[in-house]
Amino acid sequence: MNTPNPEFFYPNRMGRILLLAMEEILGDAALTTVLNLAGEQRQFESLPPLTQALEFPFSTVSRLQFALEELYGPRGGRGLSLRIGRACFLGGLREFGTHLGVADAAFRLLPLQTKLKMGASAFSGLFNKISDQRVRLEETSSQILWHIERCPLCWERHAEAPVCHLAVGLLQESLYWVSGGKLFHVEEIACHARGDTDCAILIEKNPLGG
Numbered sequence: 001m002n003t004p005n006p007e008f009f010y011p012n013r014m015g016r017i018l019l020l021a022m023e024e025i026l027g028d029a030a031l032t033t034v035l036n037l038a039g040e041q042r043q044f045e046s047l048p049p050l051t052q053a054l055e056f057p058f059s060t061v062s063r064l065q066f067a068l069e070e071l072y073g074p075r076g077g078r079g080l081s082l083r084i085g086r087a088c089f090l091g092g093l094r095e096f097g098t099h100l101g102v103a104d105a106a107f108r109l110l111p112l113q114t115k116l117k118m119g120a121s122a123f124s125g126l127f128n129k130i131s132d133q134r135v136r137l138e139e140t141s142s143q144i145l146w147h148i149e150r151c152p153l154c155w156e157r158h159a160e161a162p163v164c165h166l167a168v169g170l171l172q173e174s175l176y177w178v179s180g181g182k183l184f185h186v187e188e189i190a191c192h193a194r195g196d197t198d199c200a201i202l203i204e205k206n207p208l209g210g
């Protein structure tokens with residue numbers, strides 16, 4: 001595969017969170033296989049440093065997702081990406097929780113719908129502020145649409161169906177955490193890789209089962 005100069009990046013510390021989450025879910029051996037398949041093994045002989053420098057390319061994020069699908073098939077790859085997304089949220093919370101304001105005791109006491117609104121706003125703001133990923137929120141009375149307008153997960157990919165499963169897992173875990181253990185319907189309903197304008201993740205604001 002040709003590697004044109006990537007134009008957009010995550011900060012190193014987000015790339016580090018992603019690789020640590022992949023290591024946690026896949027284990028060392030499978031992570032090495034995925035890195036090899038993605039053509040990224042030499043670049044990540046050691047983890048990216050804990051810095052804000054924008055040096056982790058979107059093309060790398062996308063290739064790692066694609067390699068998971070190639071190695072485990074679309075279904076297996078999807079399941080792993082969802083789990084890696086959940087692990088990324090927990091890793092991100094350790095890194096960025098204090099910036100987000102969602103780890104405070106006062107936040108935990110707010111009504112659920114207020115927490116969802118404030119959490120989505122803070123979380124999208126973090127991506128917009130420290131990475132080249134762009135997230136725009138759209139809200140109705142019952143749903144939040146998380147639009148990824150510049151998406152690293154499917155960067156330069158073409159696919160028949162949505163492929164940004166990691167974002168779904170990430171949001172599922174964030175909702176679980178913010179709500180104190182509730183489950184929500186979260187689904188990718190549009191994907192740039194499929195020819196849609198942007199990647200859109202639909203979140204139902206009322207938890208499943210009440």
Ligand SMILES: [Zn+2]
Pocket residue numbers: 148151152153154155163164191192193199
């Ligand atoms: Zn995408």
